[in-house]
Amino acid sequence: MASRKSGSLLLSGAKALSKQHGFAASAANTRSTQILPGFASPCSFSRYSYSSSAEGQKKILGVFFAAHEYAKNPEFLGCVENALGIREWLESKGHKYVVTSDKDGPNSELDKELADAHILITTPFHPAYITKERLAKAKNLELLVTAGVGSDHIDLRAAADKGLTVSEVTGSNVTSVAEDEVLRVLTLVRNFAPGWKQVNEGGWNVAAVVHHAYDLIDRTVGTVGGGRIGQEVMQRLKGFKLKEMLYFDRHSLSAEREKELGCKREEDLDTMLAKCDVVIVNTPLTDQTRGLFNKERIAKMKKGAYLVNNARGAIADTMAVKEACESGQLGGYGGDVWNEQPAGKDHPWRYMPNNAMTPHISGTTLDAQVTISPQFFHLNAFADCLRFFSSSVLGLLLHGWIFEFGFGF
Amino acid sequence: MASRKSGSLLLSGAKALSKQHGFAASAANTRSTQILPGFASPCSFSRYSYSSSAEGQKKILGVFFAAHEYAKNPEFLGCVENALGIREWLESKGHKYVVTSDKDGPNSELDKELADAHILITTPFHPAYITKERLAKAKNLELLVTAGVGSDHIDLRAAADKGLTVSEVTGSNVTSVAEDEVLRVLTLVRNFAPGWKQVNEGGWNVAAVVHHAYDLIDRTVGTVGGGRIGQEVMQRLKGFKLKEMLYFDRHSLSAEREKELGCKREEDLDTMLAKCDVVIVNTPLTDQTRGLFNKERIAKMKKGAYLVNNARGAIADTMAVKEACESGQLGGYGGDVWNEQPAGKDHPWRYMPNNAMTPHISGTTLDAQVTISPQFFHLNAFADCLRFFSSSVLGLLLHGWIFEFGFGF
Numbered sequence: 001m002a003s004r005k006s007g008s009l010l011l012s013g014a015k016a017l018s019k020q021h022g023f024a025a026s027a028a029n030t031r032s033t034q035i036l037p038g039f040a041s042p043c044s045f046s047r048y049s050y051s052s053s054a055e056g057q058k059k060i061l062g063v064f065f066a067a068h069e070y071a072k073n074p075e076f077l078g079c080v081e082n083a084l085g086i087r088e089w090l091e092s093k094g095h096k097y098v099v100t101s102d103k104d105g106p107n108s109e110l111d112k113e114l115a116d117a118h119i120l121i122t123t124p125f126h127p128a129y130i131t132k133e134r135l136a137k138a139k140n141l142e143l144l145v146t147a148g149v150g151s152d153h154i155d156l157r158a159a160a161d162k163g164l165t166v167s168e169v170t171g172s173n174v175t176s177v178a179e180d181e182v183l184r185v186l187t188l189v190r191n192f193a194p195g196w197k198q199v200n201e202g203g204w205n206v207a208a209v210v211h212h213a214y215d216l217i218d219r220t221v222g223t224v225g226g227g228r229i230g231q232e233v234m235q236r237l238k239g240f241k242l243k244e245m246l247y248f249d250r251h252s253l254s255a256e257r258e259k260e261l262g263c264k265r266e267e268d269l270d271t272m273l274a275k276c277d278v279v280i281v282n283t284p285l286t287d288q289t290r291g292l293f294n295k296e297r298i299a300k301m302k303k304g305a306y307l308v309n310n311a312r313g314a315i316a317d318t319m320a321v322k323e324a325c326e327s328g329q330l331g332g333y334g335g336d337v338w339n340e341q342p343a344g345k346d347h348p349w350r351y352m353p354n355n356a357m358t359p360h361i362s363g364t365t366l367d368a369q370v371t372i373s374p375q376f377f378h379l380n381a382f383a384d385c386l387r388f389f390s391s392s393v394l395g396l397l398l399h400g401w402i403f404e405f406g407f408g409f
Numbered sequence: 410m411a412s413r414k415s416g417s418l419l420l421s422g423a424k425a426l427s428k429q430h431g432f433a434a435s436a437a438n439t440r441s442t443q444i445l446p447g448f449a450s451p452c453s454f455s456r457y458s459y460s461s462s463a464e465g466q467k468k469i470l471g472v473f474f475a476a477h478e479y480a481k482n483p484e485f486l487g488c489v490e491n492a493l494g495i496r497e498w499l500e501s502k503g504h505k506y507v508v509t510s511d512k513d514g515p516n517s518e519l520d521k522e523l524a525d526a527h528i529l530i531t532t533p534f535h536p537a538y539i540t541k542e543r544l545a546k547a548k549n550l551e552l553l554v555t556a557g558v559g560s561d562h563i564d565l566r567a568a569a570d571k572g573l574t575v576s577e578v579t580g581s582n583v584t585s586v587a588e589d590e591v592l593r594v595l596t597l598v599r600n601f602a603p604g605w606k607q608v609n610e611g612g613w614n615v616a617a618v619v620h621h622a623y624d625l626i627d628r629t630v631g632t633v634g635g636g637r638i639g640q641e642v643m644q645r646l647k648g649f650k651l652k653e654m655l656y657f658d659r660h661s662l663s664a665e666r667e668k669e670l671g672c673k674r675e676e677d678l679d680t681m682l683a684k685c686d687v688v689i690v691n692t693p694l695t696d697q698t699r700g701l702f703n704k705e706r707i708a709k710m711k712k713g714a715y716l717v718n719n720a721r722g723a724i725a726d727t728m729a730v731k732e733a734c735e736s737g738q739l740g741g742y743g744g745d746v747w748n749e750q751p752a753g754k755d756h757p758w759r760y761m762p763n764n765a766m767t768p769h770i771s772g773t774t775l776d777a778q779v780t781i782s783p784q785f786f787h788l789n790a791f792a793d794c795l796r797f798f799s800s801s802v803l804g805l806l807l808h809g810w811i812f813e814f815g816f817g818f
Contacts, residue, residue, distance in 0.1 A: 001598075001623050001686055001713045001740055067616035076620055125615055175626045179649065183599055186592035189410075190774065195745075195767030196602050199759050204751035206534055206768045207476035211485055214410045215776040217584045239645040240588065277410055304410045331410055336604075342613035350608050358604030359615045365599065367624040 003366040061117035062099040065126035078369040103128040127153035152285040173363035178232030180362035184334035187356040188306045222246040225282035234261040285312035295320040309335040322348040412775040470526035471508040474535035487778040512537040536562035561694040582772035587641030589771035593743035596765040597715045631655035634691035643670040694721035704729040718744040731757040
């Protein structure tokens with residue numbers, strides 16, 4: 001297929017956030033300092049407004065994975081070769097745009113180039129871990145853009161302390177992730193992957209697949225987080241004739257929305273887990289969610305239930321998940337996020353039974369890349385840099401802030 | 410998970426068929442000879458009524474795959490070891506019950522035991538190919554029961570010519586197959602399987618997956634066949650915000666049902682195919698559908714579209730599919746049915762790019778097995794053999810007859 005080349009998702013994402021959080025996207029261009037509810041720290045919105053700066057040329061540093069031979073596809077924007085599709089535009093404005101995939105170790109290209117960069121663009125798919133130490137050495141840095149959703153690879157507290165703005169293309173790949181979650185649920189429940197491996201390797205053993213294959217109908221599914229991805233998943237699962245579709249979130253959806261999605265809120269996480277045959281994680285990684293699915297919590301799940309986590313790997317305890325898959329306490333675990341990326345060759349989630357693991361792909365389909373790419377703004381006559389950056393600055397992701405507003409991206 | 414152990418599907422299946430085809434299941438016990446619309450051959454319904462026979466002990470022969478170590482799970486009924494869970498019951502009635510997995514070649518156990526069997530039970534998952542020649546040697550044979558849906562492994566014309574009844578547990582695994590079809594659509598569209606293989610083998614290459622990964626939203630999906638499985642698939646896809654959900658069938662669903670499923674009928678197959686990003690096959694294998702997706706028809710599909718076929722392998726031309734996957738005319742092909750089963754080690758569908766193939770599993774989850782197993786009738790006080798067989802004789806599957814009544818199982 002060709003990618004959809006539609007930018008509607010980003011616009012609707014921006015609108016949705018504006019509505020949800022009670023501020024308009026254009027508010028990001030006010031240069032005012034605001035205090036977010038629930039936090040003591042003042043946060044500057046749009047401290048850095050790119051083209052309105054009088055400082056002339058800026059250096060933008062992008063960190064993306066290398067796509068090698070796959071970069072020949074011009075739709076494949078989110079790689080180092082195609083540099084998010086914004087090189088021509090940035091350079092036409094007189095700015096310097098440097099991209100690299102070399103992000104780890106003390107002598108990385110990232111460290112070298114970050115020293116004098118004004119703007120850093122990163123992605124969750126090839127995360128450049130921006131520590132306090134790295135931030136301290138980035139003397140010119142003013143803005144960190146996450147080309148995707150989820151900026152936990154950045155030390156947000158340290159960024160806030162330095163007065164830096166961290167922005168992301170909120171809502172850009174909500175659909176991509178939600179579709180992938182339905183896929184992983186079905187993959188686990190039907191024991192698909194071992195069957196695929198079997199025939200692709202010349203084998204044929206129906207029993208070896210079927211002995212662990214069930215139907216999803218009449219089962220109970222719960223999402224930890226009823227934010228945008230959580231809601232999109234529930235909408236997609238509505239047609240599967242589940243026994244119950246549950247969500248855990250500190251905030252209730254409206255009765256009308258619950259009816260539309262066919263779901264019911266649970267006020268207590270562990271109470272919900274005890275009811276679920278399938279649990280899907282849809283929360284950001286924060287202090288509150290790190291290690292949320294540890295041994296004790298997994299023990300509270302129904303024996304043999306499935307856990308799908310496309311949110312962040314560190315929300316689940318690595319060894320607890322592995323051991324639960326081995327013991328049968330988990331019927332299987334699936335996700336595309338790992339506590340460190342790329343995952344090490346010896347990461348136990350690679351080799352545990354009943355896994356539906358992949359590299360970090362769910363939010364970066366070719367369709368999602370078109371939506372994520374700031375080129376969209378460019379192509380749609382948002383050529384003015386100010387407008388570009390102010391539109392993409394949809395929220396300052398302070399440590400735990402999204403969590404404070406309820407689960408969900 | 411434990412299987413659901415609910416028999417509701419089978420009963421509703423029986424009701425649905427009765428309604429759809431205008432005769433009640435109990436009509437199968439009338440011993441009358443009826444002529445089905447559109448066909449010249451007279452067909453005897455329930456020529457054989459098991460426990461009402463005065464002939465005493467009967468020999469029932471079952472052909473199932475061997476589950477080996479997996480048979481230890483008592484829920485795994487559909488294997489030679491657990492013999493569909495009906496041994497105790499049949500033997501308590503004084504009948505002889507022989508099961509085997511050895512079905513191929515001239516000296517197979519099947520051939521040996523079939524010679525004097527009265528009833529043959531087979532499944533589509535480990536199909537015993539019942540040819541005219543085999544039928545000629547089965548002197549006592551009166552009833553052929555397919556423990557599943559789809560009896561194309563039986564020469565139905567030859568069976569009809571011999572006055573034999575062929576029955577199947579219609580509707581028993583509609584849900585299982587429909588869920589699996591959604592899984593395969595997503596697997597192909599998201600390029601999941603190569604990503605899974607990669608990390609399970611210690612690799613990490615996001616680009617190698619993502620370069621061929623799209624979203625399903627805003628795409629057009631069409632089902633060839635709007636029968637029960639087709640409708641269940643459409644219901645499940647409704648939440649995915651497709652551009653259009655189309656179905657091709659000689660019969661229209663009611664306007665109310667179309668609205669409920671969010672679908673639209675296409676009167677011409679090729680017209681529909683030209684619009685679809687994803688095509689799902691939901692027809693039985695008949696003379697009309699054999700080789701339906703040949704080179705010429707695949708060429709009428711959109712370039713890069715995906716084809717999912719859990720119906721029967723012979724509905725698609727083996728080499729045409731392989732070549733289309735290699736050329737990119739098909740973005741991928743997925744299914745669990747092969748033109749011969751088990752598929753040979755050199756079957757090209759095993760090794761073609763972008764395949765979502767497995768052994769024949771979609772209709773035989775543990776949940777489906779509980780529904781398929783005639784034990785259900787037994788457990789639910791349908792202990793009388795007459796009632797058992799008359800209830801499972803839901804229709805004489807004459808060659809092309811279901812097709813005459815419209816696509817769909």
